[in-house]
Amino acid sequence: MKMRHQQPPHMDTSQGGGSTASGSQFNSCKGLDGLKLREAHSVSMDLGAADGLALGDEATERADAAKGVEDLNPTPFTPFHRDFTWPMFATMWTSVLLTPSSISVGAALLALGLNWWEATVAHFLGSVFTLVGLMLMAWPGVKYGIPFPVLARSSFGVHGAHFCTLTRGAVAVMWLSWNMWQGALGLYTGIGRAAGAQFLGWAPITGQNHLTVGQLLILIAFAGCHCLLIFLGVRKALRRLVRVAVVVQFGFLLGVLIWAWRLAPISDSLPSHKASGSAIAWLEAINSTTCVLSTLILNIADFSRFSPSQKDQMVGQSAGFPLQFTFVGWIGIVAAGASSLTLGQQMWLIPEYFAVWSAPLAILGCVALALSILVCNTFSNLISPMNDLLNLAPQKFNFRVCGYICVATAVGMCPWITFSSQNSFVQTFLSGYGMLTGSLAGICIIDFHVLRQGVLYMANLYPAGPVKACDGTVCNPEGRPATYRHGVNWRACVAVLAGCGPCLPGFVATLMHSHNLPQPLLNLYSVSFYFAFGASGLTIWVLTYVCPPVGFSRQGYAVTYSFDDGAMLPEPATDSLFARLVAKFAPRPLATPLIGH
Numbered sequence: 026m027k028m029r030h031q032q033p034p035h036m037d038t039s040q041g042g043g044s045t046a047s048g049s050q051f052n053s054c055k056g057l058d059g060l061k062l063r064e065a066h067s068v069s070m071d072l073g074a075a076d077g078l079a080l081g082d083e084a085t086e087r088a089d090a091a092k093g094v095e096d097l098n099p100t101p102f103t104p105f106h107r108d109f110t111w112p113m114f115a116t117m118w119t120s121v122l123l124t125p126s127s128i129s130v131g132a133a134l135l136a137l138g139l140n141w142w143e144a145t146v147a148h149f150l151g152s153v154f155t156l157v158g159l160m161l162m163a164w165p166g167v168k169y170g171i172p173f174p175v176l177a178r179s180s181f182g183v184h185g186a187h188f189c190t191l192t193r194g195a196v197a198v199m200w201l202s203w204n205m206w207q208g209a210l211g212l213y214t215g216i217g218r219a220a221g222a223q224f225l226g227w228a229p230i231t232g233q234n235h236l237t238v239g240q241l242l243i244l245i246a247f248a249g250c251h252c253l254l255i256f257l258g259v260r261k262a263l264r265r266l267v268r269v270a271v272v273v274q275f276g277f278l279l280g281v282l283i284w285a286w287r288l289a290p291i292s293d294s295l296p297s298h299k300a301s302g303s304a305i306a307w308l309e310a311i312n313s314t315t316c317v318l319s320t321l322i323l324n325i326a327d328f329s330r331f332s333p334s335q336k337d338q339m340v341g342q343s344a345g346f347p348l349q350f351t352f353v354g355w356i357g358i359v360a361a362g363a364s365s366l367t368l369g370q371q372m373w374l375i376p377e378y379f380a381v382w383s384a385p386l387a388i389l390g391c392v393a394l395a396l397s398i399l400v401c402n403t404f405s406n407l408i409s410p411m412n413d414l415l416n417l418a419p420q421k422f423n424f425r426v427c428g429y430i431c432v433a434t435a436v437g438m439c440p441w442i443t444f445s446s447q448n449s450f451v452q453t454f455l456s457g458y459g460m461l462t463g464s465l466a467g468i469c470i471i472d473f474h475v476l477r478q479g480v481l482y483m484a485n486l487y488p489a490g491p492v493k494a495c496d497g498t499v500c501n502p503e504g505r506p507a508t509y510r511h512g513v514n515w516r517a518c519v520a521v522l523a524g525c526g527p528c529l530p531g532f533v534a535t536l537m538h539s540h541n542l543p544q545p546l547l548n549l550y551s552v553s554f555y556f557a558f559g560a561s562g563l564t565i566w567v568l569t570y571v572c573p574p575v576g577f578s579r580q581g582y583a584v585t586y587s588f589d590d591g592a593m594l595p596e597p598a599t600d601s602l603f604a605r606l607v608a609k610f611a612p613r614p615l616a617t618p619l620i621g622h
Contacts, residue, residue: 097412097419099483100170100330109331114341117328117404120267121321122349123274124401126204128281130317131354132361132373137306137313141295141358147307148354151314152347154555158322159346161470163338166326169481173326173409174416177465178486180472180565184512187417189465193323194413196458198434199443200320201406205251205432206440208398209244210376215391216243219384236441248432250399251407255428259403270400277393280386281378282356285363294363309551314354316459316554322466324409407431457532463554464524467562468517476569509574516568524561528553 100106134144165176173193177186217225217239230236285294325338332338357373364372372378375394379387407428414427473479509515531550534542549556 097172097175097416098487102170102333104333107331107333109328109337110333111337111341111344114328114332114338115345116267116271118342118345119349120271120274120397120400121404122346122353123271123278124204124353124397126200126207126317126401127350127353128357128360128375129207129373130314131357132371134310134313134354135358135361135371135373137310138303139306139310141355141362143307144310144358145351145355147310148314149347149351151311151317152350154311155315155318155322156342156346158319158466158470159325159342160339161474162322162466163325163329163332163342164335164479165473165481166329167332167335167338168479169483170330171326171481171486172330172412173323174412175486176326176469176473176481179477179481180469180514181517182509182512182514183486183488185509185514185517188518189469190413190416192461192465193320194410194431196320196462197324197406197410197413198431199438199458201402201410201431202435202438202440202443204398204402204406205244205247205435207374207376208395209240209247210374211379211391211394212247213237213240213243214376214379215387218379218382218387240441244436247395248436250395251402251432252429254399254403255407255425255432259408259428263400263403266396266400270396273393274397277390277397278353278356280390281360281375284378284382285356285360288363288367291359291363294359294366305548305551312459312552312554316462318350319459319462319466319554320409321405323462323469324405327408327412328404457535457553459554460525460528460532460550460557463557464521464561467524467558467560468520468565471562471566472517472569475566514574516565516572516574519568520561520564523564524557524559527560528557 131144131148134147135141137144139147165171166173169176174186174190177189180186181189213225224239225237227237227239230238230241285291288294325342329338332341360378361371361373364370364377368381370377376391379390382390410431411424411427414430415422415424473481527546528550530542530546531553533539534547535550
């Protein structure tokens with residue numbers, strides 16, 4: 026069935042992709058350019074002139090680009106915009122994983138009572154489970170070219186997505202703070218090895234947490250390096266930095282491994298105590314490993330929108346993620362074991378290594394660490410909160426200013442207090458935010474792949490007015506109202522409570538160091554990410570069937586439509602990784618253009 030739509034007067038379909046696009050072509054489109062920064066807007070965002078589908082006056086379109094509106098629009102499906110092929114995915118993941126976070130978590134797992142092979146296996150299993158989530162969340166980014174703030178509108182509503190994106194952004198800023206502090210500590214310790222003990226003890230500020238003026242100044246200077254990268258242009262700078270950073274990172278990790286081997290033979294360094302045999306310790310280790318990169322499960326659509334195909338994102342992430350993550354964690358285990366055996370102290374933070382290295386090696390190591398963290402932070406912890414802040418008010422916020430706000434917030438979080446011990450890091454920080462990211466990931470994955478069967482209605486994602494889809498067709502030329510009542514999907518809000526609520530008692534008890542909580546609740550908190558993922562996903566699925574929104578039937582949401590020569594063409598209902606597996610069992614959904622309430 027085709028439903029006719031009145032073609033708006035300003036929509037020229039006599040040339041370009043608009044007159045040739047079909048439902049299947051729109052179905053295969055892959056996205057919007059959300060990483061395009063302000064400095065490139067006048068060159069790359071005049072999409073109307075490129076394909077003959079001008080949305081209005083050219084000056085107006087350029088003005089919108091100058092305000093940052095383009096950062097949330099679908100990425101055009103062109104070779105210039107869709108250049109995130111599988112080698113780029115693999116390189117990105119390698120540069121992100123060869124960082125202090127991965128090493129530190131591998132070493133910190135030993136504090137849970139696991140021996141070396143248990144910690145390594147838990148590290149690998151956590152990375153495999155995370156890879157599955159990454160592929161599922163990357164799928165809509167490739168298909169529609171939309172960043173996560175826009176994807177969240179389909180599950181939470183246009184206004185409800187603000188909670189989802191700000192929660193993700195807050196977690197990303199926490200990781201930004203952690204990594205910046207590790208970089209500052211590394212530079213401080215490396216410079217101290219060369220300058221002497223007087224520099225290390227100069228002007229203490231707080232005795233309990235050992236913060237000095239030197240540490241604070243170096244942290245501010247390192248934060249300034251992040252701001253400089255934002256000013257120069259994140260996308261352009263990263264393409265040049267990442268190739269150099271990967272080589273430097275491999276050299277640095279090799280140096281850490283050689284240092285650990287010189288302290289003690291690897292066979293002696295690996296903790297060989299009896300296997301813990303504790304299922305809770307295993308589950309907590311897998312949970313903590315997943316939580317390390319759980320924000321990237323949410324962030325991945327911000328990058329997959331630049332991928333030319335699903336194959337590229339799946340192959341690239343498989344090649345660049347699980348093995349590297351496990352190897353880096355294993356190096357952390359070896360270094361912690363060697364330092365404990367020889368120096369009498371289990372070193373789980375990289376900056377601690379520099380205190381026992383020679384001055385030249387310490388200087389080289391701290392510079393390599395700082396470069397590694399700069400690249401990792403930009404990929405993992407800056408792009409996402411910048412997009413999230415921009416999503417609040419795209420007409421008012423500036424993309425660069427959003428980045429400066431994120432960096433300033435990360436410094437203001439006092440990371441020297443937040444990350445004070447390995448137990449606090451694993452149990453409080455990782456598990457604490459894992460229940461939030463797990464809940465959001467469960468809702469978005471179930472909503473897109475199961476309930477919507479991989480099909481989105483673009484007009485509902487951009488209700489304010491016309492926007493170019495990735496194939497050049499015009500979505501929502503007249504401006505449709507936001508879906509769901511008041512722009513909020515109450516089912517998703519209830520699902521968040523269902524996933525996070527049962528974990529809150531364990532979170533509070535851990536913060537307060539209380540031992541009065543029943544053990545089952547503490548055990549539940551130990552697997553916070555996976556419990557929240559399952560509970561929230563199940564809740565959104567049940568509530569959608571029990572209290573269905575407009576446009577939903579027992580077969581799923583209504584099909585989506587693209588504007589093509591005045592026609593609204595239904596797209597295939599089964600176009601997701603999950604839906605393709607069950608397509609032969611699921612009947613086609615009913616065709617209804619509006620969704621929600």
